[in-house]
Amino acid sequence: MNEIHHTPTACPDLARVAWRKSTRSQTSNCVEVAPTPATVALRDSKDRGGPVLLFDRGEWQSFLAAAKEGQLDRI
Secondary structure: OOEEEOOHHHOHHHOOOOOEEOOOOOOOOOEEEEEOOOEEEEEEOOOOOOOEEEEEHHHHHHHHHHHHOOOOOOO
């Protein structure tokens, strides 16, 4: 199950991670991603001090595969 942490201090390994935003991002409606040794962290780029979603590596790979296959596209 995904975990939500409200501040980097709630999950100490997030205090030092390198966050990335897509180079294709041209608006403020973006997310940032940060790989950690055990998880992949995701946050809203407009609220960097807000909640963080944590995915294990398998969940993240499944999400990326579904996105690439168009399974998450809006109809």
